[in-house]
Amino acid sequence: MMKKIPPHIDDQLLDYLDGALSEQEKEKIEFMIRNDQALANRLEELRSIDRSMQQLTLEHPSKNFTQVVMHKLDQYPLRxxxxxxxxxxxxxxxxxxxxxxxxxxxxxxxxxxxxxxxxxxxxxxxxxxxxxxxxxxxxxxxxxxxxxxxxxxxxxxxxxxxxxxxxxxxxxxxxx
Amino acid sequence: MTNDPEFTLIDRILAGEREAYAHLVDRHKSFAYTIAFKVLQNRPEAEEAAQDAFIKAFHYLSGFNRQAKFSTWLYRIVFNTAISYKRKNKQQFQSIENTILEYSQEGDGMLEKTDKKKYLNMALSRLNETDRTAVSLFYLEEFSLDEIADIMKMQANTIKVRIHRARQRLADELKNILHQEALTL
The missing domain is CATH 1.10.287 (Helix Hairpins)
Known part of the structure:
Protein backbone atom coordinates (compact mmCIF):
# COMPACT_ATOMS: atom_id res chain seq x y z
CA MET A 1 0.00 0.00 0.00
CA MET A 2 1.21 3.50 -0.92
CA LYS A 3 2.28 5.75 1.90
CA LYS A 4 0.06 8.80 2.36
CA ILE A 5 2.01 12.05 2.20
CA PRO A 6 0.84 14.70 4.70
CA PRO A 7 -0.66 17.79 3.00
CA HIS A 8 1.90 20.21 4.45
CA ILE A 9 4.75 18.11 3.04
CA ASP A 10 2.96 17.97 -0.31
CA ASP A 11 2.75 21.80 -0.18
CA GLN A 12 6.45 21.98 0.60
CA LEU A 13 7.24 19.83 -2.42
CA LEU A 14 5.43 22.34 -4.64
CA ASP A 15 7.24 25.25 -2.99
CA TYR A 16 10.48 23.33 -3.57
CA LEU A 17 9.64 23.00 -7.27
CA ASP A 18 8.77 26.71 -7.44
CA GLY A 19 12.02 27.62 -5.69
CA ALA A 20 10.02 29.28 -2.93
CA LEU A 21 11.80 27.64 0.05
CA SER A 22 14.53 29.17 2.18
CA GLU A 23 17.97 27.54 2.07
CA GLN A 24 17.32 25.78 5.39
CA GLU A 25 13.89 24.47 4.33
CA LYS A 26 15.34 23.35 1.01
CA GLU A 27 18.07 21.30 2.69
CA LYS A 28 15.52 19.76 5.04
CA ILE A 29 13.14 18.68 2.24
CA GLU A 30 16.03 17.39 0.11
CA PHE A 31 17.15 15.25 3.03
CA MET A 32 13.60 13.89 3.41
CA ILE A 33 13.36 13.15 -0.33
CA ARG A 34 16.68 11.27 -0.29
CA ASN A 35 15.46 9.10 2.56
CA ASP A 36 11.89 8.48 1.51
CA GLN A 37 11.10 6.83 -1.82
CA ALA A 38 7.38 7.73 -1.64
CA LEU A 39 8.33 11.39 -1.31
CA ALA A 40 10.76 11.12 -4.23
CA ASN A 41 8.00 9.54 -6.35
CA ARG A 42 5.55 12.25 -5.41
CA LEU A 43 8.06 14.94 -6.33
CA GLU A 44 8.43 13.31 -9.74
CA GLU A 45 4.64 13.27 -10.21
CA LEU A 46 4.41 16.96 -9.35
CA ARG A 47 7.41 17.79 -11.54
CA SER A 48 5.84 15.93 -14.45
CA ILE A 49 2.60 17.94 -14.08
CA ASP A 50 4.67 21.11 -13.84
CA ARG A 51 6.52 20.33 -17.08
CA SER A 52 3.32 19.43 -18.93
CA MET A 53 1.50 22.52 -17.71
CA GLN A 54 4.39 24.73 -18.72
CA GLN A 55 3.72 23.65 -22.30
CA LEU A 56 0.16 24.89 -22.02
CA THR A 57 -0.61 27.19 -24.93
CA LEU A 58 -3.35 29.67 -25.66
CA GLU A 59 -6.51 28.43 -27.34
CA HIS A 60 -7.54 30.31 -30.47
CA PRO A 61 -11.06 31.40 -31.34
CA SER A 62 -12.54 31.36 -34.84
CA LYS A 63 -10.96 33.54 -37.55
CA ASN A 64 -13.93 35.89 -37.77
CA PHE A 65 -14.10 36.42 -34.00
CA THR A 66 -13.25 40.15 -34.15
CA GLN A 67 -15.63 40.85 -37.02
CA VAL A 68 -18.47 39.12 -35.15
CA VAL A 69 -17.77 41.18 -32.01
CA MET A 70 -17.63 44.44 -33.97
CA HIS A 71 -20.83 43.53 -35.77
CA LYS A 72 -22.64 42.73 -32.52
CA LEU A 73 -21.56 45.86 -30.62
CA ASP A 74 -24.97 47.50 -31.04
CA GLN A 75 -26.90 44.50 -29.86
CA TYR A 76 -26.23 45.13 -26.18
CA PRO A 77 -27.81 44.12 -23.82
CA LEU A 78 -27.66 40.66 -25.36
CA ARG A 79 -29.61 39.01 -22.58
CA MET B 1 -3.21 54.43 -11.34
CA THR B 2 -1.52 52.05 -13.81
CA ASN B 3 0.16 53.49 -16.88
CA ASP B 4 -1.14 50.98 -19.37
CA PRO B 5 -0.14 51.68 -23.01
CA GLU B 6 -3.64 50.58 -23.99
CA PHE B 7 -5.15 53.63 -22.30
CA THR B 8 -4.43 55.74 -25.40
CA LEU B 9 -6.40 53.29 -27.49
CA ILE B 10 -9.21 53.37 -24.94
CA ASP B 11 -9.26 57.19 -25.08
CA ARG B 12 -9.67 57.01 -28.84
CA ILE B 13 -12.56 54.55 -28.51
CA LEU B 14 -14.24 56.72 -25.89
CA ALA B 15 -13.82 59.74 -28.17
CA GLY B 16 -15.96 57.94 -30.71
CA GLU B 17 -13.38 56.07 -32.78
CA ARG B 18 -15.25 52.84 -32.46
CA GLU B 19 -13.20 50.92 -35.02
CA ALA B 20 -10.18 51.16 -32.69
CA TYR B 21 -11.92 48.61 -30.47
CA ALA B 22 -11.14 45.97 -33.10
CA HIS B 23 -7.43 46.36 -32.19
CA LEU B 24 -8.20 45.62 -28.54
CA VAL B 25 -10.31 42.62 -29.49
CA ASP B 26 -7.56 41.28 -31.76
CA ARG B 27 -4.96 41.72 -29.06
CA HIS B 28 -6.90 39.97 -26.31
CA LYS B 29 -9.18 37.50 -28.09
CA SER B 30 -6.99 34.42 -27.65
CA PHE B 31 -6.45 34.93 -23.95
CA ALA B 32 -10.11 35.80 -23.41
CA TYR B 33 -11.18 32.74 -25.36
CA THR B 34 -8.75 30.54 -23.40
CA ILE B 35 -10.24 31.72 -20.10
CA ALA B 36 -13.78 31.10 -21.36
CA PHE B 37 -12.77 27.69 -22.68
CA LYS B 38 -11.11 26.69 -19.39
CA VAL B 39 -14.34 27.52 -17.58
CA LEU B 40 -16.79 26.05 -20.07
CA GLN B 41 -14.83 23.20 -21.72
CA ASN B 42 -16.92 23.68 -24.83
CA ARG B 43 -15.61 25.55 -27.88
CA PRO B 44 -18.82 27.03 -29.36
CA GLU B 45 -20.00 28.11 -25.94
CA ALA B 46 -16.60 29.58 -25.05
CA GLU B 47 -16.59 31.55 -28.30
CA GLU B 48 -20.04 32.97 -27.57
CA ALA B 49 -19.16 33.82 -23.96
CA ALA B 50 -15.91 35.53 -24.98
CA GLN B 51 -17.72 37.57 -27.64
CA ASP B 52 -20.41 38.50 -25.16
CA ALA B 53 -17.71 39.62 -22.70
CA PHE B 54 -16.04 41.85 -25.31
CA ILE B 55 -19.39 43.46 -26.12
CA LYS B 56 -20.07 44.07 -22.41
CA ALA B 57 -16.57 45.50 -21.97
CA PHE B 58 -17.17 47.91 -24.86
CA HIS B 59 -20.35 49.21 -23.27
CA TYR B 60 -18.79 49.49 -19.80
CA LEU B 61 -15.56 51.03 -21.10
CA SER B 62 -16.36 54.51 -19.79
CA GLY B 63 -16.71 52.98 -16.31
CA PHE B 64 -13.23 51.40 -16.39
CA ASN B 65 -11.39 53.33 -13.67
CA ARG B 66 -7.85 52.52 -14.85
CA GLN B 67 -6.73 51.38 -11.41
CA ALA B 68 -5.61 48.09 -12.96
CA LYS B 69 -4.39 47.01 -16.38
CA PHE B 70 -7.08 46.94 -19.05
CA SER B 71 -6.40 43.24 -19.62
CA THR B 72 -7.04 42.40 -15.95
CA TRP B 73 -10.33 44.28 -16.05
CA LEU B 74 -11.34 42.69 -19.36
CA TYR B 75 -10.48 39.14 -18.28
CA ARG B 76 -12.49 39.58 -15.10
CA ILE B 77 -15.51 40.33 -17.29
CA VAL B 78 -14.67 37.28 -19.43
CA PHE B 79 -14.36 35.05 -16.35
CA ASN B 80 -17.65 36.30 -14.86
CA THR B 81 -19.46 35.96 -18.18
CA ALA B 82 -18.17 32.42 -18.65
CA ILE B 83 -19.19 31.47 -15.11
CA SER B 84 -22.69 32.82 -15.67
CA TYR B 85 -22.90 30.93 -18.98
CA LYS B 86 -21.86 27.81 -17.11
CA ARG B 87 -24.70 28.28 -14.63
CA LYS B 88 -27.34 29.27 -17.18
CA ASN B 89 -26.57 26.80 -19.93
CA LYS B 90 -25.66 23.74 -17.90
CA GLN B 91 -28.35 21.65 -19.51
CA GLN B 92 -29.07 23.70 -22.62
CA PHE B 93 -25.75 23.73 -24.43
CA GLN B 94 -25.19 20.10 -25.34
CA SER B 95 -24.66 21.10 -28.95
CA ILE B 96 -24.12 18.68 -31.82
CA GLU B 97 -20.73 20.28 -32.44
CA ASN B 98 -19.61 19.32 -28.97
CA THR B 99 -20.76 15.76 -29.38
CA ILE B 100 -18.77 15.44 -32.60
CA LEU B 101 -15.74 16.99 -30.94
CA GLU B 102 -15.88 14.57 -28.03
CA TYR B 103 -16.41 11.67 -30.36
CA SER B 104 -13.44 12.59 -32.55
CA GLN B 105 -11.22 13.06 -29.49
CA GLU B 106 -12.17 9.60 -28.36
CA GLY B 107 -11.40 8.22 -31.79
CA ASP B 108 -8.04 9.94 -31.98
CA GLY B 109 -7.30 8.58 -28.54
CA MET B 110 -6.72 5.15 -30.02
CA LEU B 111 -3.87 6.58 -32.06
CA GLU B 112 -2.33 8.71 -29.36
CA LYS B 113 -2.31 6.62 -26.24
CA THR B 114 1.01 8.05 -25.25
CA ASP B 115 0.04 11.65 -25.87
CA LYS B 116 0.63 13.42 -22.58
CA LYS B 117 -1.42 16.40 -23.64
CA LYS B 118 -4.51 14.29 -23.99
CA TYR B 119 -4.15 12.89 -20.48
CA LEU B 120 -3.36 16.31 -19.09
CA ASN B 121 -6.55 17.69 -20.65
CA MET B 122 -8.50 14.78 -19.18
CA ALA B 123 -7.04 15.49 -15.76
CA LEU B 124 -7.76 19.22 -16.15
CA SER B 125 -11.36 18.50 -17.06
CA ARG B 126 -11.78 16.74 -13.71
CA LEU B 127 -11.04 19.94 -11.80
CA ASN B 128 -13.80 22.42 -11.06
CA GLU B 129 -13.95 25.46 -13.36
CA THR B 130 -12.41 27.89 -10.86
CA ASP B 131 -9.40 25.68 -10.10
CA ARG B 132 -8.93 24.82 -13.77
CA THR B 133 -8.95 28.51 -14.75
CA ALA B 134 -6.69 29.56 -11.88
CA VAL B 135 -4.08 26.89 -12.57
CA SER B 136 -4.17 27.58 -16.33
CA LEU B 137 -3.70 31.33 -15.82
CA PHE B 138 -0.81 30.53 -13.46
CA TYR B 139 1.01 28.42 -16.04
CA LEU B 140 0.30 30.74 -18.96
CA GLU B 141 2.56 33.13 -17.03
CA GLU B 142 0.91 36.29 -18.25
CA PHE B 143 -0.21 37.42 -14.82
CA SER B 144 1.07 37.62 -11.26
CA LEU B 145 -0.82 35.86 -8.48
CA ASP B 146 -2.30 39.23 -7.45
CA GLU B 147 -3.58 39.81 -10.97
CA ILE B 148 -5.05 36.31 -11.19
CA ALA B 149 -6.77 36.99 -7.87
CA ASP B 150 -8.07 40.26 -9.29
CA ILE B 151 -9.42 38.58 -12.43
CA MET B 152 -11.14 35.89 -10.38
CA LYS B 153 -12.25 38.31 -7.64
CA MET B 154 -10.58 36.37 -4.84
CA GLN B 155 -7.91 37.02 -2.24
CA ALA B 156 -4.34 36.41 -3.46
CA ASN B 157 -3.80 33.93 -0.61
CA THR B 158 -6.93 31.99 -1.54
CA ILE B 159 -5.77 31.82 -5.16
CA LYS B 160 -2.33 30.59 -4.09
CA VAL B 161 -3.89 27.81 -2.03
CA ARG B 162 -6.31 26.90 -4.85
CA ILE B 163 -3.47 26.70 -7.37
CA HIS B 164 -1.45 24.50 -5.00
CA ARG B 165 -4.42 22.20 -4.46
CA ALA B 166 -5.18 22.12 -8.19
CA ARG B 167 -1.60 21.09 -9.03
CA GLN B 168 -1.70 18.34 -6.43
CA ARG B 169 -5.09 17.18 -7.64
CA LEU B 170 -3.84 17.20 -11.24
CA ALA B 171 -0.95 14.96 -10.26
CA ASP B 172 -3.38 12.59 -8.51
CA GLU B 173 -5.84 12.59 -11.41
CA LEU B 174 -3.09 12.01 -13.99
CA LYS B 175 -1.82 9.09 -11.94
CA ASN B 176 -5.35 7.62 -11.77
CA ILE B 177 -5.94 8.11 -15.50
CA LEU B 178 -2.64 6.48 -16.44
CA HIS B 179 -3.32 3.64 -14.02
CA GLN B 180 -6.76 3.04 -15.59
CA GLU B 181 -5.26 3.24 -19.09
CA ALA B 182 -2.61 0.71 -18.12
CA LEU B 183 -5.33 -1.65 -16.86
CA THR B 184 -7.23 -1.45 -20.15
CA LEU B 185 -4.18 -2.24 -22.28
Whole structure:
Protein backbone atom coordinates (compact mmCIF):
# COMPACT_ATOMS: atom_id res chain seq x y z
CA MET A 1 0.00 0.00 0.00
CA MET A 2 1.21 3.50 -0.92
CA LYS A 3 2.28 5.75 1.90
CA LYS A 4 0.06 8.80 2.36
CA ILE A 5 2.01 12.05 2.20
CA PRO A 6 0.84 14.70 4.70
CA PRO A 7 -0.66 17.79 3.00
CA HIS A 8 1.90 20.21 4.45
CA ILE A 9 4.75 18.11 3.04
CA ASP A 10 2.96 17.97 -0.31
CA ASP A 11 2.75 21.80 -0.18
CA GLN A 12 6.45 21.98 0.60
CA LEU A 13 7.24 19.83 -2.42
CA LEU A 14 5.43 22.34 -4.64
CA ASP A 15 7.24 25.25 -2.99
CA TYR A 16 10.48 23.33 -3.57
CA LEU A 17 9.64 23.00 -7.27
CA ASP A 18 8.77 26.71 -7.44
CA GLY A 19 12.02 27.62 -5.69
CA ALA A 20 10.02 29.28 -2.93
CA LEU A 21 11.80 27.64 0.05
CA SER A 22 14.53 29.17 2.18
CA GLU A 23 17.97 27.54 2.07
CA GLN A 24 17.32 25.78 5.39
CA GLU A 25 13.89 24.47 4.33
CA LYS A 26 15.34 23.35 1.01
CA GLU A 27 18.07 21.30 2.69
CA LYS A 28 15.52 19.76 5.04
CA ILE A 29 13.14 18.68 2.24
CA GLU A 30 16.03 17.39 0.11
CA PHE A 31 17.15 15.25 3.03
CA MET A 32 13.60 13.89 3.41
CA ILE A 33 13.36 13.15 -0.33
CA ARG A 34 16.68 11.27 -0.29
CA ASN A 35 15.46 9.10 2.56
CA ASP A 36 11.89 8.48 1.51
CA GLN A 37 11.10 6.83 -1.82
CA ALA A 38 7.38 7.73 -1.64
CA LEU A 39 8.33 11.39 -1.31
CA ALA A 40 10.76 11.12 -4.23
CA ASN A 41 8.00 9.54 -6.35
CA ARG A 42 5.55 12.25 -5.41
CA LEU A 43 8.06 14.94 -6.33
CA GLU A 44 8.43 13.31 -9.74
CA GLU A 45 4.64 13.27 -10.21
CA LEU A 46 4.41 16.96 -9.35
CA ARG A 47 7.41 17.79 -11.54
CA SER A 48 5.84 15.93 -14.45
CA ILE A 49 2.60 17.94 -14.08
CA ASP A 50 4.67 21.11 -13.84
CA ARG A 51 6.52 20.33 -17.08
CA SER A 52 3.32 19.43 -18.93
CA MET A 53 1.50 22.52 -17.71
CA GLN A 54 4.39 24.73 -18.72
CA GLN A 55 3.72 23.65 -22.30
CA LEU A 56 0.16 24.89 -22.02
CA THR A 57 -0.61 27.19 -24.93
CA LEU A 58 -3.35 29.67 -25.66
CA GLU A 59 -6.51 28.43 -27.34
CA HIS A 60 -7.54 30.31 -30.47
CA PRO A 61 -11.06 31.40 -31.34
CA SER A 62 -12.54 31.36 -34.84
CA LYS A 63 -10.96 33.54 -37.55
CA ASN A 64 -13.93 35.89 -37.77
CA PHE A 65 -14.10 36.42 -34.00
CA THR A 66 -13.25 40.15 -34.15
CA GLN A 67 -15.63 40.85 -37.02
CA VAL A 68 -18.47 39.12 -35.15
CA VAL A 69 -17.77 41.18 -32.01
CA MET A 70 -17.63 44.44 -33.97
CA HIS A 71 -20.83 43.53 -35.77
CA LYS A 72 -22.64 42.73 -32.52
CA LEU A 73 -21.56 45.86 -30.62
CA ASP A 74 -24.97 47.50 -31.04
CA GLN A 75 -26.90 44.50 -29.86
CA TYR A 76 -26.23 45.13 -26.18
CA PRO A 77 -27.81 44.12 -23.82
CA LEU A 78 -27.66 40.66 -25.36
CA ARG A 79 -29.61 39.01 -22.58
CA UNK A 80 -31.83 41.14 -20.41
CA UNK A 81 -32.50 39.73 -16.95
CA UNK A 82 -36.19 40.46 -17.56
CA UNK A 83 -37.72 39.22 -20.81
CA UNK A 84 -40.65 41.11 -22.34
CA UNK A 85 -42.96 38.19 -21.56
CA UNK A 86 -41.91 38.01 -17.91
CA UNK A 87 -42.06 41.81 -17.71
CA UNK A 88 -45.66 41.83 -18.94
CA UNK A 89 -46.62 39.10 -16.44
CA UNK A 90 -44.93 41.00 -13.60
CA UNK A 91 -46.56 44.24 -14.70
CA UNK A 92 -49.99 42.57 -14.78
CA UNK A 93 -49.40 41.22 -11.25
CA UNK A 94 -48.40 44.64 -9.99
CA UNK A 95 -51.48 46.26 -11.57
CA UNK A 96 -53.86 43.62 -10.19
CA UNK A 97 -52.40 44.05 -6.68
CA UNK A 98 -52.71 47.84 -6.93
CA UNK A 99 -56.30 47.65 -8.18
CA UNK A 100 -57.32 45.21 -5.40
CA UNK A 101 -55.66 47.36 -2.74
CA UNK A 102 -57.31 50.52 -4.11
CA UNK A 103 -60.73 48.83 -4.17
CA UNK A 104 -60.31 47.62 -0.58
CA UNK A 105 -59.38 51.10 0.59
CA UNK A 106 -62.23 52.77 -1.26
CA UNK A 107 -64.66 50.20 0.17
CA UNK A 108 -63.53 51.31 3.63
CA UNK A 109 -62.35 47.84 4.67
CA UNK A 110 -59.37 49.28 6.54
CA UNK A 111 -61.08 52.37 7.96
CA UNK A 112 -61.39 51.08 11.50
CA UNK A 113 -58.27 48.89 11.46
CA UNK A 114 -55.80 50.70 13.64
CA UNK A 115 -53.88 49.57 16.68
CA UNK A 116 -50.66 50.31 18.53
CA UNK A 117 -47.63 48.08 18.94
CA UNK A 118 -46.31 48.23 22.51
CA UNK A 119 -42.55 47.60 22.36
CA UNK A 120 -42.44 47.19 26.14
CA UNK A 121 -44.20 43.85 25.76
CA UNK A 122 -41.13 42.37 24.09
CA UNK A 123 -39.11 40.41 26.66
CA UNK A 124 -35.81 41.82 25.44
CA UNK A 125 -36.70 45.32 26.60
CA UNK A 126 -36.81 44.25 30.25
CA UNK A 127 -33.49 42.42 29.99
CA UNK A 128 -31.37 44.87 28.02
CA UNK A 129 -33.22 48.21 27.95
CA UNK A 130 -34.19 49.84 31.22
CA UNK A 131 -36.04 52.88 29.82
CA UNK A 132 -39.65 52.42 28.63
CA UNK A 133 -40.04 52.36 24.86
CA UNK A 134 -42.71 54.32 22.95
CA UNK A 135 -45.74 52.63 21.42
CA UNK A 136 -45.92 52.57 17.60
CA UNK A 137 -49.30 53.39 16.05
CA UNK A 138 -50.28 50.88 13.34
CA UNK A 139 -52.76 52.04 10.76
CA UNK A 140 -53.99 49.49 8.22
CA UNK A 141 -55.06 52.14 5.71
CA UNK A 142 -51.70 53.89 5.85
CA UNK A 143 -49.81 50.62 5.33
CA UNK A 144 -51.97 49.79 2.33
CA UNK A 145 -51.36 53.26 0.87
CA UNK A 146 -47.61 52.67 1.19
CA UNK A 147 -47.97 49.28 -0.54
CA UNK A 148 -49.89 50.93 -3.39
CA UNK A 149 -47.19 53.58 -3.81
CA UNK A 150 -44.41 50.96 -3.83
CA UNK A 151 -46.39 48.90 -6.34
CA UNK A 152 -46.79 51.88 -8.64
CA UNK A 153 -43.05 52.64 -8.45
CA UNK A 154 -42.25 48.99 -9.21
CA UNK A 155 -44.78 49.02 -12.06
CA UNK A 156 -43.12 52.04 -13.70
CA UNK A 157 -39.70 50.42 -13.30
CA UNK A 158 -40.85 47.16 -14.92
CA UNK A 159 -42.61 49.07 -17.70
CA UNK A 160 -39.39 50.95 -18.44
CA UNK A 161 -36.99 47.99 -18.27
CA UNK A 162 -39.05 45.27 -19.89
CA UNK A 163 -41.12 47.12 -22.46
CA UNK A 164 -40.17 50.73 -23.22
CA UNK A 165 -36.37 50.43 -23.20
CA UNK A 166 -36.17 47.33 -25.47
CA UNK A 167 -38.82 48.87 -27.76
CA UNK A 168 -36.88 52.11 -28.27
CA UNK A 169 -33.59 50.22 -28.60
CA UNK A 170 -35.09 48.11 -31.38
CA UNK A 171 -36.38 51.25 -33.09
CA UNK A 172 -32.97 52.90 -32.87
CA UNK A 173 -31.27 49.83 -34.34
CA UNK A 174 -33.83 49.67 -37.12
CA UNK A 175 -33.10 53.32 -37.91
CA UNK A 176 -29.32 52.71 -38.34
CA MET B 1 -3.21 54.43 -11.34
CA THR B 2 -1.52 52.05 -13.81
CA ASN B 3 0.16 53.49 -16.88
CA ASP B 4 -1.14 50.98 -19.37
CA PRO B 5 -0.14 51.68 -23.01
CA GLU B 6 -3.64 50.58 -23.99
CA PHE B 7 -5.15 53.63 -22.30
CA THR B 8 -4.43 55.74 -25.40
CA LEU B 9 -6.40 53.29 -27.49
CA ILE B 10 -9.21 53.37 -24.94
CA ASP B 11 -9.26 57.19 -25.08
CA ARG B 12 -9.67 57.01 -28.84
CA ILE B 13 -12.56 54.55 -28.51
CA LEU B 14 -14.24 56.72 -25.89
CA ALA B 15 -13.82 59.74 -28.17
CA GLY B 16 -15.96 57.94 -30.71
CA GLU B 17 -13.38 56.07 -32.78
CA ARG B 18 -15.25 52.84 -32.46
CA GLU B 19 -13.20 50.92 -35.02
CA ALA B 20 -10.18 51.16 -32.69
CA TYR B 21 -11.92 48.61 -30.47
CA ALA B 22 -11.14 45.97 -33.10
CA HIS B 23 -7.43 46.36 -32.19
CA LEU B 24 -8.20 45.62 -28.54
CA VAL B 25 -10.31 42.62 -29.49
CA ASP B 26 -7.56 41.28 -31.76
CA ARG B 27 -4.96 41.72 -29.06
CA HIS B 28 -6.90 39.97 -26.31
CA LYS B 29 -9.18 37.50 -28.09
CA SER B 30 -6.99 34.42 -27.65
CA PHE B 31 -6.45 34.93 -23.95
CA ALA B 32 -10.11 35.80 -23.41
CA TYR B 33 -11.18 32.74 -25.36
CA THR B 34 -8.75 30.54 -23.40
CA ILE B 35 -10.24 31.72 -20.10
CA ALA B 36 -13.78 31.10 -21.36
CA PHE B 37 -12.77 27.69 -22.68
CA LYS B 38 -11.11 26.69 -19.39
CA VAL B 39 -14.34 27.52 -17.58
CA LEU B 40 -16.79 26.05 -20.07
CA GLN B 41 -14.83 23.20 -21.72
CA ASN B 42 -16.92 23.68 -24.83
CA ARG B 43 -15.61 25.55 -27.88
CA PRO B 44 -18.82 27.03 -29.36
CA GLU B 45 -20.00 28.11 -25.94
CA ALA B 46 -16.60 29.58 -25.05
CA GLU B 47 -16.59 31.55 -28.30
CA GLU B 48 -20.04 32.97 -27.57
CA ALA B 49 -19.16 33.82 -23.96
CA ALA B 50 -15.91 35.53 -24.98
CA GLN B 51 -17.72 37.57 -27.64
CA ASP B 52 -20.41 38.50 -25.16
CA ALA B 53 -17.71 39.62 -22.70
CA PHE B 54 -16.04 41.85 -25.31
CA ILE B 55 -19.39 43.46 -26.12
CA LYS B 56 -20.07 44.07 -22.41
CA ALA B 57 -16.57 45.50 -21.97
CA PHE B 58 -17.17 47.91 -24.86
CA HIS B 59 -20.35 49.21 -23.27
CA TYR B 60 -18.79 49.49 -19.80
CA LEU B 61 -15.56 51.03 -21.10
CA SER B 62 -16.36 54.51 -19.79
CA GLY B 63 -16.71 52.98 -16.31
CA PHE B 64 -13.23 51.40 -16.39
CA ASN B 65 -11.39 53.33 -13.67
CA ARG B 66 -7.85 52.52 -14.85
CA GLN B 67 -6.73 51.38 -11.41
CA ALA B 68 -5.61 48.09 -12.96
CA LYS B 69 -4.39 47.01 -16.38
CA PHE B 70 -7.08 46.94 -19.05
CA SER B 71 -6.40 43.24 -19.62
CA THR B 72 -7.04 42.40 -15.95
CA TRP B 73 -10.33 44.28 -16.05
CA LEU B 74 -11.34 42.69 -19.36
CA TYR B 75 -10.48 39.14 -18.28
CA ARG B 76 -12.49 39.58 -15.10
CA ILE B 77 -15.51 40.33 -17.29
CA VAL B 78 -14.67 37.28 -19.43
CA PHE B 79 -14.36 35.05 -16.35
CA ASN B 80 -17.65 36.30 -14.86
CA THR B 81 -19.46 35.96 -18.18
CA ALA B 82 -18.17 32.42 -18.65
CA ILE B 83 -19.19 31.47 -15.11
CA SER B 84 -22.69 32.82 -15.67
CA TYR B 85 -22.90 30.93 -18.98
CA LYS B 86 -21.86 27.81 -17.11
CA ARG B 87 -24.70 28.28 -14.63
CA LYS B 88 -27.34 29.27 -17.18
CA ASN B 89 -26.57 26.80 -19.93
CA LYS B 90 -25.66 23.74 -17.90
CA GLN B 91 -28.35 21.65 -19.51
CA GLN B 92 -29.07 23.70 -22.62
CA PHE B 93 -25.75 23.73 -24.43
CA GLN B 94 -25.19 20.10 -25.34
CA SER B 95 -24.66 21.10 -28.95
CA ILE B 96 -24.12 18.68 -31.82
CA GLU B 97 -20.73 20.28 -32.44
CA ASN B 98 -19.61 19.32 -28.97
CA THR B 99 -20.76 15.76 -29.38
CA ILE B 100 -18.77 15.44 -32.60
CA LEU B 101 -15.74 16.99 -30.94
CA GLU B 102 -15.88 14.57 -28.03
CA TYR B 103 -16.41 11.67 -30.36
CA SER B 104 -13.44 12.59 -32.55
CA GLN B 105 -11.22 13.06 -29.49
CA GLU B 106 -12.17 9.60 -28.36
CA GLY B 107 -11.40 8.22 -31.79
CA ASP B 108 -8.04 9.94 -31.98
CA GLY B 109 -7.30 8.58 -28.54
CA MET B 110 -6.72 5.15 -30.02
CA LEU B 111 -3.87 6.58 -32.06
CA GLU B 112 -2.33 8.71 -29.36
CA LYS B 113 -2.31 6.62 -26.24
CA THR B 114 1.01 8.05 -25.25
CA ASP B 115 0.04 11.65 -25.87
CA LYS B 116 0.63 13.42 -22.58
CA LYS B 117 -1.42 16.40 -23.64
CA LYS B 118 -4.51 14.29 -23.99
CA TYR B 119 -4.15 12.89 -20.48
CA LEU B 120 -3.36 16.31 -19.09
CA ASN B 121 -6.55 17.69 -20.65
CA MET B 122 -8.50 14.78 -19.18
CA ALA B 123 -7.04 15.49 -15.76
CA LEU B 124 -7.76 19.22 -16.15
CA SER B 125 -11.36 18.50 -17.06
CA ARG B 126 -11.78 16.74 -13.71
CA LEU B 127 -11.04 19.94 -11.80
CA ASN B 128 -13.80 22.42 -11.06
CA GLU B 129 -13.95 25.46 -13.36
CA THR B 130 -12.41 27.89 -10.86
CA ASP B 131 -9.40 25.68 -10.10
CA ARG B 132 -8.93 24.82 -13.77
CA THR B 133 -8.95 28.51 -14.75
CA ALA B 134 -6.69 29.56 -11.88
CA VAL B 135 -4.08 26.89 -12.57
CA SER B 136 -4.17 27.58 -16.33
CA LEU B 137 -3.70 31.33 -15.82
CA PHE B 138 -0.81 30.53 -13.46
CA TYR B 139 1.01 28.42 -16.04
CA LEU B 140 0.30 30.74 -18.96
CA GLU B 141 2.56 33.13 -17.03
CA GLU B 142 0.91 36.29 -18.25
CA PHE B 143 -0.21 37.42 -14.82
CA SER B 144 1.07 37.62 -11.26
CA LEU B 145 -0.82 35.86 -8.48
CA ASP B 146 -2.30 39.23 -7.45
CA GLU B 147 -3.58 39.81 -10.97
CA ILE B 148 -5.05 36.31 -11.19
CA ALA B 149 -6.77 36.99 -7.87
CA ASP B 150 -8.07 40.26 -9.29
CA ILE B 151 -9.42 38.58 -12.43
CA MET B 152 -11.14 35.89 -10.38
CA LYS B 153 -12.25 38.31 -7.64
CA MET B 154 -10.58 36.37 -4.84
CA GLN B 155 -7.91 37.02 -2.24
CA ALA B 156 -4.34 36.41 -3.46
CA ASN B 157 -3.80 33.93 -0.61
CA THR B 158 -6.93 31.99 -1.54
CA ILE B 159 -5.77 31.82 -5.16
CA LYS B 160 -2.33 30.59 -4.09
CA VAL B 161 -3.89 27.81 -2.03
CA ARG B 162 -6.31 26.90 -4.85
CA ILE B 163 -3.47 26.70 -7.37
CA HIS B 164 -1.45 24.50 -5.00
CA ARG B 165 -4.42 22.20 -4.46
CA ALA B 166 -5.18 22.12 -8.19
CA ARG B 167 -1.60 21.09 -9.03
CA GLN B 168 -1.70 18.34 -6.43
CA ARG B 169 -5.09 17.18 -7.64
CA LEU B 170 -3.84 17.20 -11.24
CA ALA B 171 -0.95 14.96 -10.26
CA ASP B 172 -3.38 12.59 -8.51
CA GLU B 173 -5.84 12.59 -11.41
CA LEU B 174 -3.09 12.01 -13.99
CA LYS B 175 -1.82 9.09 -11.94
CA ASN B 176 -5.35 7.62 -11.77
CA ILE B 177 -5.94 8.11 -15.50
CA LEU B 178 -2.64 6.48 -16.44
CA HIS B 179 -3.32 3.64 -14.02
CA GLN B 180 -6.76 3.04 -15.59
CA GLU B 181 -5.26 3.24 -19.09
CA ALA B 182 -2.61 0.71 -18.12
CA LEU B 183 -5.33 -1.65 -16.86
CA THR B 184 -7.23 -1.45 -20.15
CA LEU B 185 -4.18 -2.24 -22.28
Missing amino acids: SGLTTRNGIILLAGVLVTTIIATLLISAGVFDGKSTTIDLNQIELTGKYISRPLPSIPFNGKMILNVIIMLNLALGFLVLDRAILKPYFQRRMQAGH
